[in-house]
Amino acid sequence: MNMRVLALFALMGIATSGFAAAPGKAQQIAEGEKLYKYWCATCHGPGIGQNGAPYLPGETALRAKYKGAVPGLLHERTDLTPEFVKLFVRQGISVMPFFRKTEIDDQQLDAIAAYLTRNSKK
Numbered sequence: 001m002n003m004r005v006l007a008l009f010a011l012m013g014i015a016t017s018g019f020a021a022a023p024g025k026a027q028q029i030a031e032g033e034k035l036y037k038y039w040c041a042t043c044h045g046p047g048i049g050q051n052g053a054p055y056l057p058g059e060t061a062l063r064a065k066y067k068g069a070v071p072g073l074l075h076e077r078t079d080l081t082p083e084f085v086k087l088f089v090r091q092g093i094s095v096m097p098f099f100r101k102t103e104i105d106d107q108q109l110d111a112i113a114a115y116l117t118r119n120s121k122k
């Protein structure tokens, strides 16, 4: 067996291990979506706000902040990173409360971040 064939097998090994990890990732994203809908969509989901406001508070604030440069809905963004999501969730900002580990533990936060960054280009 020459080196090129060996290298090919090595690459195939890397590729298959990547595929093997995929179901776990898909599961994490699905879990994150559920948690996001429970904890975050009350402000960041699509919908109308109180007193006739056209959007919920999260979308309203992010539309104003980015002026259309990125979508107002977090789950439509493609520029988010896990670190960015986790920072805001643990610290809060303006009317967004911070979330304690007793509410959203680290593993759950990883799942929410995986969901929100599933379409991020890196």
Ligand code: HEC
Pocket: 036, 039, 040, 041, 042, 043, 044, 057, 058, 061, 062, 065, 074, 084, 085, 088, 089, 093, 094, 095, 096, 097, 099, 104, 112
């Ligand atoms: C009570 C309403 C509310 C809830 C609940 C809420 N947020 Fe927010 N969030 C906001 C508002 C409002 C902003 C924008 C604040 C500003 O910049 O003025 C924001 C900002 C953010 C940002 C920063 C986005 C950016 O580009 O600046 C992230 C990330 C975020 N929220 C994630 C989440 C996640 C994840 C959850 C659920 C765990 C969540 N938020 C729950 C209201 C909320």
